[in-house]
Amino acid sequence: MALDRITVENFRGLRVFSCDRLADITILGGRNNCGKTSVLEAICILLLGNTSAIAPRVNDFRALPIGEGENLPALFFDPERDIRIEGVFTDTVRREVRISLAYAEQEDYDEAKTDQTLSRTPMLRQTLHVDNNSAHVSDVSMTFRRKAQSPEGAAAWEYASTSEPFRKYARYLATQMPIDLTNVEHLFLAKADTLLLEPLQAFDSRIQGIQVVGKRVMVNLHGCPRLLPIQVLGDGALKLVVVLANLWACRNGGTLCADELDNGLHYSVLPLFWRSVLAFAKAQQVQLIATTHRIEMLQSLATVLGEMGDAPTFSYINLMQTQEKGDEAQDSPNVIANGYSKDEFISTVNLGLEVR
Amino acid sequence: MTCRVFVEGVDDIRFLQHLLKVLVPTFPDWEKLTTPGPNEIKETFVDVGGHTLVLTATQGWPKIGSLGPYARTFAHPRQQMIVDRILILFDADAPLTNNRQPCADGGFQARLAALKEKTARFAPKPLFFLYPDNASDGTLETLLEGMVAADKRPILTECWEHFCACTQRHGATYLPTPKAKLHQYAALFDKDAMSKDYFCSSLGNPELWDWTSPVLAPLVDFLRRELPIF
Numbered sequence: 070m071a072l073d074r075i076t077v078e079n080f081r082g083l084r085v086f087s088c089d090r091l092a093d094i095t096i097l098g099g100r101n102n103c104g105k106t107s108v109l110e111a112i113c114i115l116l117l118g119n120t121s122a123i124a125p126r127v128n129d130f131r132a133l134p135i136g137e138g139e140n141l142p143a144l145f146f147d148p149e150r151d152i153r154i155e156g157v158f159t160d161t162v163r164r165e166v167r168i169s170l171a172y173a174e175q176e177d178y179d180e181a182k183t184d185q186t187l188s189r190t191p192m193l194r195q196t197l198h199v200d201n202n203s204a205h206v207s208d209v210s211m212t213f214r215r216k217a218q219s220p221e222g223a224a225a226w227e228y229a230s231t232s233e234p235f236r237k238y239a240r241y242l243a244t245q246m247p248i249d250l251t252n253v254e255h256l257f258l259a260k261a262d263t264l265l266l267e268p269l270q271a272f273d274s275r276i277q278g279i280q281v282v283g284k285r286v287m288v289n290l291h292g293c294p295r296l297l298p299i300q301v302l303g304d305g306a307l308k309l310v311v312v313l314a315n316l317w318a319c320r321n322g323g324t325l326c327a328d329e330l331d332n333g334l335h336y337s338v339l340p341l342f343w344r345s346v347l348a349f350a351k352a353q354q355v356q357l358i359a360t361t362h363r364i365e366m367l368q369s370l371a372t373v374l375g376e377m378g379d380a381p382t383f384s385y386i387n388l389m390q391t392q393e394k395g396d397e398a399q400d401s402p403n404v405i406a407n408g409y410s411k412d413e414f415i416s417t418v419n420l421g422l423e424v425r
Numbered sequence: 426m427t428c429r430v431f432v433e434g435v436d437d438i439r440f441l442q443h444l445l446k447v448l449v450p451t452f453p454d455w456e457k458l459t460t461p462g463p464n465e466i467k468e469t470f471v472d473v474g475g476h477t478l479v480l481t482a483t484q485g486w487p488k489i490g491s492l493g494p495y496a497r498t499f500a501h502p503r504q505q506m507i508v509d510r511i512l513i514l515f516d517a518d519a520p521l522t523n524n525r526q527p528c529a530d531g532g533f534q535a536r537l538a539a540l541k542e543k544t545a546r547f548a549p550k551p552l553f554f555l556y557p558d559n560a561s562d563g564t565l566e567t568l569l570e571g572m573v574a575a576d577k578r579p580i581l582t583e584c585w586e587h588f589c590a591c592t593q594r595h596g597a598t599y600l601p602t603p604k605a606k607l608h609q610y611a612a613l614f615d616k617d618a619m620s621k622d623y624f625c626s627s628l629g630n631p632e633l634w635d636w637t638s639p640v641l642a643p644l645v646d647f648l649r650r651e652l653p654i655f
Contacts, residue, residue, distance in 0.1 A: 100505060389498050389507055405507060409494040416491040420466050423500045 070158045070322055071356045072112065078153040079146045080114075081107035083404055086388075090408030093381035094347060096370065097360045098425045099388035104404045105360040106131075108388070109241065109326040112358060115154045116239035116324055118166040118197045124152075125193065130243040141191040145170055150399070165198040238323035240315045244332065248307055250286050250299065252314035257281040265313055268345035272306055272338060304333030309342060313349050320353035330359040331366045339369035347373060351381045364425065371418040374411055383411040387424055426653040428510040429479045429496055431489060431551075435467055436604070437514065437565055438480045439625035442471075447636045448645065449473065449654055466492075470501065476653045477506065486515045486536070487529075490543035497548055510549060512651055513540060516564040517555035524599050532562045552651050558643040566603035571640030573610065574633055580610060 074089040083104050097105045110127040117123040124144060125135045133140040142148045152168040171192055240252075256262055262279060270276050278289040279299065287296035299310065312327065319325045334342055350357045361367065367385070374380050387407040409417065409424065417424055432438055439455065446452045452473055466488070468481040479499050483489055499506050518531035530539035533555055544551050553559075557567040573581055589600055601609070611618035611627040618627045628634055649655050 387494070387498060387500075389505065391507060407494050407497050413491050413494055416488075417495045420488075422466055422492075422495055424495065425500060 070162065072116070072156050072158055072324060072358075073160060074157040075108070075112060075115065076153070076155045077108065077111040078400075079150045080111050080144065080152045080154065082146065083107050083111070084146050085400055085402040086111075086404045086406065087402060088386055088406035088408065090384045090386065090406070090410075091356075091358065092384035092411075093356050094350060094383045095356075095358045096367070096385045097358070097388060098362070098367070098385065100390075100425075103388040103390050105388055106244075106328050109328055109358060109360065111154045112156070112324070112326055113239055113241045114168075115156045115164060115166055118154075118164065118195070124168055124195060127241075130241060138191040141193055142170060144168070144193075147399075163198075167196045167198075169194045238319050240319050240323070240325050242311070242315060242325070242327040242330075244329045248300070248311055250311070250314070252318040253279075253286050253299070253310060254281050254284065256314050256317050257286075261317060264317065264349070265310065268313060268341075268349070269306065269309060271341055271345070272309055273302070276302075276306075305335055305338055305342075308333045309345060312346060316346070316349050316353055316355045316357065319355045322354055324356040324358060325350075327357065327359040329361065331361045331363045334366075336363075336365040336369075339365055340373055343370050343373040344377075347377060347380060351379070362425065367414075367418055367424065371415045375415050375419075380411070383414065385409040385414040385424065426509045427477045427479065427499055427506045428512060428653060429481060429499065429508045430512045430514060430652075431481050431483055431492075431496070432514050433485060433516060433565075434482050436625060438467070438469060438482050440565060440569070440628060441480060441514070443625075443628045444636070444641070444644070445473075445648070445652075445654070448648070452654075470499070474654045478652070478654065479508070486540065487543075489513065489515075489540065493544065493547045496551075508549070510651070510653070511547060511551040512554070513544070513551045514554045514556070515540065517557070517562050518564060519562040523602055533560060554644060554647045556644075557640065559647060560643070564603060566607055568640055568644070569607055569634075570603070572634050572636065572638045574631075574635050577610075577633065580613065581606070585610075 071093055072091050075087070075091065077083045077086045079085075081104070082102070086104060086108065088108075097108060099105055110130065113127060114123050125138075125141060128140045128143060129135055133143060145152060148170050153165065155163065155165040157163050171194055172190060253265070256265060257280070266276075266279055269279070275291040276288060277291050280287055280289070280296070282296065286299040288299045288302060289296055299307070302310075312325075312330070315325050315327075331339075346357070349355075374383055385408070387409070389405050389407060391401075391403055391405060414424070430441065432441060442452070442455045446454070453471055455469070466481060466483055468479055470477055470479045477499070481496075483492065496511055497508055499508055515536070517533040517536050518528050520528060520531045520535070522528045522531075530536050536555060537553060540553060540555075556565045557563040557571070561567075570581060585606060593600075608619055608624050611624050611633060614630070614633060615623065615627055617623035
């Protein structure tokens with residue numbers, strides 16, 4: 070069940086953003102600060118909205134510590150209003166997450182002083198609604214907040230979740246995240262490692278095999294008498310491994326959101342990278358939503374899409390900020406989604422026109 | 426306001442720039458445009474009166490159908506903006522070409538219907554003007570023929586028709602295209618005019634072209650009504 074449409078309100082730099090052309094493979098483009106990463110984060114919150122921890126976690130993706138909650142207002146375009154993220158899946162299921170910012174007031178006790186002061190700690194309230202063909206199914210209300218801090222106790226998070234009406238697995242690969250090989254290990258434990266080896270050998274013919282030894286992922290390189298940690302491979306090969314392993318982790322209907330998918334990849338391997346990723350995503354039934362800045366990435370994608378007879382459905386979305394014209398209405402979009410179908414994307418890129 | 430104007434070729438861009446220069450004295454002079462490759466789309470942008478015009482040559486009309494998302498925005502290293510208005514200035518053509526070959530969707534009504542179908546998903550909705558006058562069959566060259574200086578019109582009527590009849594008597598199979606006819610006309614007075622860019626610069630020669638000709642009236646009315654720069 071793929072996400073077809075999304076509307077985001079009051080999240081990060083997005084006052085209102087709406088896109089109705091998401092596909093099995095969706096690439097987001099656009100200038101810096103136009104909101105690509107925010108859209109990916111919003112999709113993650115929507116997909117993983119049955120866990121209240123995800124909204125504060127997206128701050129972590131940007132190296133903003135969850136900590137005391139002081140970074141929670143950074144999730145909001147306007148902290149006085151709710152975040153609303155709504156998605157429609159395969160034209161049948163509508164899911165909506167609402168998040169509001171509230172403040173827990175508590176007395177700070179100080180023995181040295183006779184008077185007590187009130188401190189305000191930001192917290193989030195999150196509500197999830199799921200409708201099926203407009204018939205209301207259930208909703209889950211969650212409050213994500215920080216417990217009142219006792220003099221000796223550390224801060225602890227608490228939340229309540231009543232049910233999980235619609236589970237959808239998703240993973241997020243942030244630009245600044247360190248390489249996480251956990252999913253590669255899982256792939257081996259499930260004896261699905263051959264899925265990984267073939268594309269990796271096409272990427273670098275010296276790779277003879279991969280195996281997990283203890284908790285370490287090792288690679289067998291031609292001419293090398295011993296196994297080496299997979300981290301010795303270049304960034305491009307590691308990128309392919311991590312992307313494929315995360316696609317596998319989202320298999321059978323999940324979604325992988327990947328920021329700046331092109332990092333570390335040399336232009337000459339891009340067609341191979343796309344062939345592997347598109348075929349893998351299709352075989353594992355995973356929706357991939359990714360961002361990129363590089364024209365070579367788009368040109369090679371256009372070539373590979375043109376070659377593949379049974380390519381997954383595709384959409385390229387160019388995000389663009391609307392011009393500032395003074396005071397704008399709260400409900401007017403400040404970022405637009407300019408969507409290209411597969412054919413429009415291929416012909417426009419092949420004409421050498423700028424789509425970014 | 427940003428306005429994208431789709432035209433068919435580089436000649437069309439030059440023609441439009443000349444006309445706008447006549448109508449709007451502050452309209453900037455054009456810079457040299459290189460000749461596009463067979464599968465290349467040329468565009469030039471002009472800032473005038475606080476508005477931006479993006480003149481885009483699609484190298485023929487059929488490509489327009491795949492350019493919807495591209496048309497909606499304008500990305501340039503200097504500026505990036507959302508297009509507020511789209512104008513499409515193409516040839517109406519005729520059901521048969523100059524050499525009597527069938528022309529796909531040729532003729533004002535058929536071409537307009539085909540263009541509307543191809544651009545049904547465009548946003549904003551495009552506004553159309555089909556050469557020569559947004560009512561008849563023909564091309565930009567039909568319009569240009571009507572702009573030939575009055576004292577030189579016999580060249581295109583008597584001389585040219587005699588030339589064509591004579592070549593056919595001697596076995597010539599194909600008539601020169603209307604574009605070749607006009608290039609040849611300009612070259613009679615400027616040896617460089619057979620070159621594409623020189624032909625375009627010859628459009629500024631008042632001894633060859635009459636920019637006050639009444640044949641321009643429908644186009645001028647359309648531009649005055651739809652272009653924000655007036």
